[in-house]
Amino acid sequence: MxxxxxxxxxxxxxxxxxxxxxxxxxxxxxxxxxxxxxxxxxxxxxxxxxxxxxxxxxxxxxxxxxxxxxxxxxxxxxxxxxxxxxxxxxxxxxxxxxxxxxDIDPATFxxxxxxxxxxxxxxxxxxxxxxxxxxxxxxxxxxxxxxxxxxxxxxxxxxxxxxxxxxxxxxxxxxxxxxxxxxxxxxxxxxxxxxxxxxxxxxxxxxxxxxxxxxxxxxxxxxxxxxxxxxxxxxxxxxxxxAQLENWIEARRTRARLYGQLLTGPTVDAPREAAGRRHVWHVFAVRTRDREQLQKMLAREGVETGLHYPVPVHLQPAFADLGYDVGSFPTAEAAADSVLSLPLYPELELSSVEKICDLIVQDAYVD
The missing domain is CATH 3.40.640.10 (Type I PLP-dependent aspartate aminotransferase-like (Major domain))
Structure with missing residues (x-):
């Protein structure tokens, strides 16, 4: 697991x-x-x-x-x-x-x-x-x-x-x-x-x-x-x-770079660090065309994933009185429908990142 x-x-x-x-x-x-x-x-x-x-x-x-x-x-x-x-x-x-x-920038969320x-x-x-x-x-x-x-x-x-x-x-x-x-x-x-x-x-x-x-x-x-x-x-x-935060950030950045290098193929679109930014990778959220299928496949292989966030705030029932409807913010809604968060924390083994990427890339070529 x-x-x-x-x-x-x-x-x-x-x-x-x-x-x-x-x-x-x-x-x-x-x-x-x-x-x-x-x-x-x-x-x-x-x-x-x-x-x-x-x-x-x-x-x-x-x-x-x-x-x-x-x-x-x-x-x-x-x-x-x-x-x-x-x-x-x-x-x-x-x-x-x-x-x-x-609405949001689709490249940075x-x-x-x-x-x-x-x-x-x-x-x-x-x-x-x-x-x-x-x-x-x-x-x-x-x-x-x-x-x-x-x-x-x-x-x-x-x-x-x-x-x-x-x-x-x-x-x-x-x-x-x-x-x-x-x-x-x-x-x-x-x-x-x-x-x-x-x-x-x-x-x-x-x-x-x-x-x-x-x-x-x-x-x-x-x-x-x-x-x-x-x-x-x-x-x-x-x-x-x-006192440990900088070490933990660099460990996250190392794992995020490895994800970015290995996640090739049509299944997912990996996030990127924008120019002039230092991304600290609290969440590594990829975009995928079939999130449910990918999430289920990874779960079968013992990989836990997360959703950040499946319903944008303007479509939450608690905020319905604001008057927004589906289609009000299409870029945010598209992100909510397609993002999947992969494991990322400082102690995550690099071999685990490689395994996750292998599973995702291989899945792209399964009929």
Missing amino acids: IPFLDLKAQYATIGHDIEAAALRVLRSGRFVLGDEVATLEDNFAAYCGTRHAIAVNTGTSALHLALLAAGVKRGDEVITTPFTFIATAAAIRYIGARPVFV NIDPGRIEEAITPRTRAIVPVHLYGQMADMDAILAIAEKHGLAVIEDACQAHGAEYKGHRAGSMGISGCFSFYPGKNLGACGEGGMVVTNSDDHAKQIRMLRDWGQDRRYHHIVEGYNYRMDAIQGAILAVKL
């Missing part, structure tokens, strides 16, 4: 350090925020090349607070992509704002900047590009549009820890960037976690208050806030893992 993801394999390499970090927190008696989380914030800000990093309990919370800090209010519109995990749009709705979707301006209205307040699968969106074009129209850019970098665009780290180019530390992410907690990074002192101050009941000091509540604080154990564990 080749699993789609093997968190036990990662734990085996750093388990002693993780256990020591968790035990240190347990012995300290400080279980929420505190020095462990502050250390993670300092290290993650330095890693991303930003002035501030504010730890929260989930990536969704990070998006929610970043939108609030940017001044998005009920009735406003926020432009984003329909081809993403539902949390991107859900965070917009938490505020009472409306997600306005724009990210929002197509050439379609953004036609979606802008007098109610538009922000653009949320999603750096899907670990590759950054076309930030130069997006930032130019935002500047022209006076809009905030909030990067959904929940799948893109360490990704780069022309030398700039994910999260560092917009007014803020948001990360998830869900266990399966390239940098994953042993539970839930998230982070907002920003170069704005004002935004950082506001987000720190918002995550902790809106207080600037204990029992002094300046704004209406939330309980979005990070647990100290997660902060300590993530600090251990952050």
